[in-house]
Amino acid sequence: MPLVETESVVLKTHDLAEADRIIVLLTRDHGLVRGVAKGVKRLKSRFGSAFEPFSIVRVEYFQKDSVELVALQKAEIVRSSFAAAGDPDFLRKFSYLGDLLISFLPPHDPNEKVYRMTRACIEVAAAGAGSLLPVGVYFELWLLRLAGYMPDWSRCRDCRRELDADEAADLLADLHVLCTRCGRAASNRTLHPEARGVAEAARIMAPGVFSLEMAGREADLVHLSAMLRLLISSALGREVAGEMPLPLHT
Ligand SMILES: [Zn+2]
Numbered sequence: 272m273p274l275v276e277t278e279s280v281v282l283k284t285h286d287l288a289e290a291d292r293i294i295v296l297l298t299r300d301h302g303l304v305r306g307v308a309k310g311v312k313r314l315k316s317r318f319g320s321a322f323e324p325f326s327i328v329r330v331e332y333f334q335k336d337s338v339e340l341v342a343l344q345k346a347e348i349v350r351s352s353f354a355a356a357g358d359p360d361f362l363r364k365f366s367y368l369g370d371l372l373i374s375f376l377p378p379h380d381p382n383e384k385v386y387r388m389t390r391a392c393i394e395v396a397a398a399g400a401g402s403l404l405p406v407g408v409y410f411e412l413w414l415l416r417l418a419g420y421m422p423d424w425s426r427c428r429d430c431r432r433e434l435d436a437d438e439a440a441d442l443l444a445d446l447h448v449l450c451t452r453c454g455r456a457a458s459n460r461t462l463h464p465e466a467r468g469v470a471e472a473a474r475i476m477a478p479g480v481f482s483l484e485m486a487g488r489e490a491d492l493v494h495l496s497a498m499l500r501l502l503i504s505s506a507l508g509r510e511v512a513g514e515m516p517l518p519l520h521t
Contacts, residue, residue, distance in 0.1 A: 275341070276331045277301060278349060280389055281322050282369040286312075294322050294343060296330065297372055297389055302380040306332050306343040321346035323353050325365050325393050339378065355397035364403050365393065368410050374507055375418045388413045388478075395479045405478075405485040408492050411499040412473045420506040422447045424467050429453045437464050446502050466495035 279296040287293050290312045296304045311318045321328045331345040355361045372389065376382065388410070396406040415421040424440070426433050427450035434440055434450055440462045441454035448462055449455075469491050473481050485492060503511050 272333050272335050274331060274344070275301065275334050276329070278327065278329050279304070280386070280393065281324055281326050281328060282372060283324070283366075284322055290316075292322070293340070295369075295373060296328075297369075297376075297386060298330070298381075299383060299386045300381055301334075302382055303373065303376045303378045304332070304341055305339065305378070306330070306341040308343045308346075318343070318346045319348075320351075320353070321348050323351065324356050324362070325352040325369070325397075326350065327352075327390060327393070350394070352393060352397050355393075360403055361396060364396070364407050368392070368407065368414075371411070371414055371503065371511070375414060382417065385414065385417050388417070391478050395482055399479075399482060401486075402482040404489060404492050404496075405482040408469070408485075408496050408499065409473045409478045409481050411496065411503065412470055415499065415502055415506065416474075418506070420502060422502075424448050424462065424470060427453055434464075434467070436468070439464055440467070442498060442501070446505055460498075460501075462498055463491070463494055465491040466498060469495050 277298045277300040279298040281294060282297055283295040285293040287307060290310045292308050292311045294306050294308050296306065298304050308318055308322060310316050311322060326348055327350040329347045329349055330343060332341040332343045334341050372385070376385065392406050392410045396402050412421070427440070428443065428447035429449060430453050432450055432452075434448070438451055440448035440450060442448055442460040442462045465488075469485065469488065472484060476484065500511055
């Protein structure tokens with residue numbers, strides 16, 4: 272039974288037995304991991320307050336080949352999100368984003384890019400007021416891209432022509448785009464050129480820079496996010512709940 276040591280992000284916790292909890296972690300080295308933290312609810316727990324939502328913690332756990340749940344042994348806070356998680360908007364946004372990770376990622380499948388992107392987004396959102404909207408859109412885009420669901424929005428699906436920077440596109444049911452020449456005039460799903468510009472900016476920028484660059488572009492971010500929700504729903508095969516308030520301990 273090997274002892275694993277890795278950095279991780281706390282995504283969610285569920286009550287288990289009297290003093291125990293299941294902790295859902297996005298680990299850097301082993302992807303999504305669910306672990307039992309025995310005695311975590313006791314006053315003098317060895318885990319202290321390490322498992323606050325969206326904190327970055329270094330954990331040690333025992334992994335048995337045949338069992339999906341790992342046995343958490345140690346947790347040490349690398350970076351606490353305690354202050355930020357006191358803000359209901361932060362909590363709602365990251366509960367939603369954490370649920371997306373849990374839905375998209377298979378367990379025990381390491382993906383360091385997703386890990387680094389998640390950690391960076393939490394750090395930017397925790398540090399800067401007003402960054403939740405751009406950080407959320409950045410996260411949705413990158414998760415779709417890294418999970419392999421992001422269509423190429425730079426070219427028309429049918430004629431393969433590269434879209435002009437100021438060209439509106441039709442978003443199709445398969446979530447590819449058509450140019451103005453191939454598109455239907457009465458499309459009810461238009462992907463604005465500004466939203467494609469936002470998506471391109473997110474592709475090349477770090478989340479902190481992106482968040483600053485997007486100041487004053489709320490309408491474009493909201494439009495793009497609505498389009499990304501369609502992609503997410505289609506990828507998951509169900510409607511996504513969006514940012515409904517989610518209970519943390521269910
Ligand atoms: Zn075309």
